[in-house]
Amino acid sequence: MQYSSQAVAKPYFIAAIGLFVGQILFGLIMGLQYVWGDFLFPEIPFNVARMVHTNLLIVWLLFGFMGAAYYIVPEETETELASPKLALALFWIFLVAGALTILGYLLVPYARLAEITGNGLLPTMGREFLEQPTITKIGIVIVALGFLYNITMTILKGRKTVISLVLLLGLWGLAVFFLFSFYNPANLVLDKYYWWWVVHLWVEGVWELILGSILAFVLIKVTGVDREIIEKWLYVIIAMTLITGIIGTGHHYYWIGTPEYWQWLGSVFSALEPIPFFMMVIFAFNMVNQRRREHPNKAATLWALGTPVMAFLGAGVWGFMHTLAPVNYYTHGTQITAAHGHMAFYGAYVMVVLAIISYAMPILRGRAAANSGKAQVVEMWAFWLMTVSMVFITLFLTGAGILQVWLQRVSEDPQPFMVVQEKIALFYWMREVAGLFFLTGLALYIISFFVGSREEEATV
Amino acid sequence: MSEKFTKAMARNIFYGGAVFFFLLFLALTFDTHGELPKRDHRENITEKVAMGKMVWEENDCIGCHTLLGEGAYFAPELGNVYKRFGNSKEGIIAFIKSRPPQGIEGRRSMPQFNLSDEELDALAEFLKWASEINTAGWPPNIQG
Ligand code: HEM
Ligand code: HEM
Ligand SMILES: [Fe+2]
Numbered sequence: 001m002q003y004s005s006q007a008v009a010k011p012y013f014i015a016a017i018g019l020f021v022g023q024i025l026f027g028l029i030m031g032l033q034y035v036w037g038d039f040l041f042p043e044i045p046f047n048v049a050r051m052v053h054t055n056l057l058i059v060w061l062l063f064g065f066m067g068a069a070y071y072i073v074p075e076e077t078e079t080e081l082a083s084p085k086l087a088l089a090l091f092w093i094f095l096v097a098g099a100l101t102i103l104g105y106l107l108v109p110y111a112r113l114a115e116i117t118g119n120g121l122l123p124t125m126g127r128e129f130l131e132q133p134t135i136t137k138i139g140i141v142i143v144a145l146g147f148l149y150n151i152t153m154t155i156l157k158g159r160k161t162v163i164s165l166v167l168l169l170g171l172w173g174l175a176v177f178f179l180f181s182f183y184n185p186a187n188l189v190l191d192k193y194y195w196w197w198v199v200h201l202w203v204e205g206v207w208e209l210i211l212g213s214i215l216a217f218v219l220i221k222v223t224g225v226d227r228e229i230i231e232k233w234l235y236v237i238i239a240m241t242l243i244t245g246i247i248g249t250g251h252h253y254y255w256i257g258t259p260e261y262w263q264w265l266g267s268v269f270s271a272l273e274p275i276p277f278f279m280m281v282i283f284a285f286n287m288v289n290q291r292r293r294e295h296p297n298k299a300a301t302l303w304a305l306g307t308p309v310m311a312f313l314g315a316g317v318w319g320f321m322h323t324l325a326p327v328n329y330y331t332h333g334t335q336i337t338a339a340h341g342h343m344a345f346y347g348a349y350v351m352v353v354l355a356i357i358s359y360a361m362p363i364l365r366g367r368a369a370a371n372s373g374k375a376q377v378v379e380m381w382a383f384w385l386m387t388v389s390m391v392f393i394t395l396f397l398t399g400a401g402i403l404q405v406w407l408q409r410v411s412e413d414p415q416p417f418m419v420v421q422e423k424i425a426l427f428y429w430m431r432e433v434a435g436l437f438f439l440t441g442l443a444l445y446i447i448s449f450f451v452g453s454r455e456e457e458a459t460v
Numbered sequence: 461m462s463e464k465f466t467k468a469m470a471r472n473i474f475y476g477g478a479v480f481f482f483l484l485f486l487a488l489t490f491d492t493h494g495e496l497p498k499r500d501h502r503e504n505i506t507e508k509v510a511m512g513k514m515v516w517e518e519n520d521c522i523g524c525h526t527l528l529g530e531g532a533y534f535a536p537e538l539g540n541v542y543k544r545f546g547n548s549k550e551g552i553i554a555f556i557k558s559r560p561p562q563g564i565e566g567r568r569s570m571p572q573f574n575l576s577d578e579e580l581d582a583l584a585e586f587l588k589w590a591s592e593i594n595t596a597g598w599p600p601n602i603q604g
Contacts, residue, residue, distance in 0.1 A: 047523025
């Protein structure tokens with residue numbers, strides 16, 4: 001570790017991985033409920049499992065982003081973190097607030113949680129991904145402000161690199177667009193319009209800046225390629241992201257009551273959204289091919305190459321599949337959406353967080369650059385198991401989605417939702433099996449932290 | 461990338477592009493706000509409809525259902541449920557009221573929320589209003 005304050009990243013990474021496990025367990029519960037309708041009913045109804053699954057995902061990714069920032073920024077700015085104490089305090093606040101919220105979901109009926117937390121005063125609950133009680137949302141904003149203060153002050157006093165500036169911009173954007181979660185008018189159309197300013201402008205906007213800068217950092221480290229070249233790529237990629245992705249929000253404004261010109265705008269611009277993801281693939285492979293050094297951390301390189309490939313498949317290819325308005329007319333809100341959501345989130349954000357953890361964790365644990373060869377082999381097995389399982393989850397959901405669209409929306413004799421769901425149950429069973437393989441991969445990933453710790457560090 | 465294309469040029473495209481398209485997005489948002497009243501029939505958003513939306517949110521209905529195609533994919537679309545139930549608020553109310561607390565064996569079960577008559581009526585009124593939004597002809601058919 002070059003700067004001692006980078007050490008605060010470690011608890012963030014550990015918490016991220018712990019919450020990741022929780023996310024997957026609740027995913028498996030829901031996967032079972034899809035085919036065994038009353039599994040755990042009424043103790044854990046589907047909607048409760050779902051908010052635990054998706055909120056844990058978002059929270060652990062946020063832990064990952066914050067950890068990444070605390071690790072990357074001192075090294076990029078060549079100075080210690082402005083306040084490591086604040087970083088540690090915010091870690092505990094965020095973890096406790098997050099845990100209490102999840103316990104709230106699980107232990108009391110949601111309506112009761114809304115009542116206890118005073119949702120009536122400023123109603124923000126009960127919208128997809130934004131289920132957190134209003135006080136939790138306020139807590140998130142406070143933690144984000146403290147975090148941004150810390151990172152901003154560090155960057156102000158140190159060397160200003162493109163990577164740290166892009167990261168900072170992405171993180172500020174994340175916080176600013178989250179503020180739209182407090183706007184919840186009685187008019188459902190307006191509610192939905194601005195809901196997407198959080199959801200879409202996050203994953204297809206500012207989060208891609210965070211993704212790009214973390215990826216660029218890891219690539220500089222493992223390839224030793226000249227910073228000038230990497231930073232130029234980074235600028236071009238994120239330029240394409242925002243040029244296509246901002247108006248691309250229109251692909252969510254086809255059928256929610258918004259004017260019909262959005263069908264054109266949304267289709268054209270979002271059809272271009274795969275471009276920055278494709279450029280990320282070219283970028284990563286080019287940099288690794290032009291590497292100036294052999295880095296002993298092979299696992300980190302694997303994650304850094306896997307991230308753009310899977311992000312391109314999940315966001316780019318699966319996103320494009322249903323983004324044109326005439327197609328979306330039939331696929332909107334079906335298992336096709338779920339298929340895309342899974343591979344895109346995994347490929348882009350899960351994998352980039354695991355990439356920075358893979359690069360940083362050995363160093364945070366006192367190694368010079370990499371884990372033992374044995375630990376890396378286990379980690380790479382985990383990479384393949386999780387990634388291939390996610391491909392299968394996506395394929396099975398896509399199969400379910402195609403049949404659903406056909407039986408319920410296209411065929412001459414459209415059948416009711418519940419009837420169709422029973423007919424396609426086989427695909428849900430296969431998805432659940434693939435999910436169990438994913439869990440195995442995740443278990444292996446965690447095991448990789450405990451094997452070969454006494455053995456020598458891998459060399460090139 | 462070629463030598464002639466410098467980092468400064470890339471940076472300018474990024475800042476210029478981001479600012480330009482964000483401003484364009486704001487302008488389009490402004491225009492959308494002007495068009496919406498014709499499509500969302502906001503004159504019909506009574507206090508009852510607003511209360512219905514609160515009941516919808518405070519029971520996290522979106523955690524199982526879609527509403528105008530957004531939400532979860534575990535249970536049927538509800539943006540057009542008013543029409544699917546034969547333009548009937550009573551049908552919606554009766555359905556929600558009659559969910560067995562212990563679920564239905566082996567089947568996807570909807571919770572019994574124990575809503576008051578007032579809440580039930582508000583919820584149905586909200587779903588009726590939602591079914592009247594101009595959604596450009598979506599969903600493709602009554603099954604949602
Ligand atoms: C990493 C980037 C991305 C992530 C994490 C992501 C994730 C998601 C998620 C979770 C949803 C479901 C939202 C909901 O619950 O209603 C969604 C919807 C959608 N995404 Fe993406 N997405 C990404 C990129 C893209 C791209 C690049 C495209 C287009 C090329 C795209 C096209 C769509 C469309 C059209 C929908 C709406 C589906 C529907 O109508 O039901 N996404 N995305
Ligand atoms: C072990 C595997 C998993 C299983 C069985 C699983 C299962 C599910 C189920 C059943 C849903 C709800 C779909 C619905 O609304 O009807 C869901 C939603 C979701 N899951 Fe997973 N999940 C798994 C892993 C993951 C992973 C690894 C990620 C992230 C990378 C993820 C991200 C999401 C997201 C973003 C949604 C919301 C999707 C949307 O709104 O379109 N899940 N998951
Ligand atoms: Fe989107």
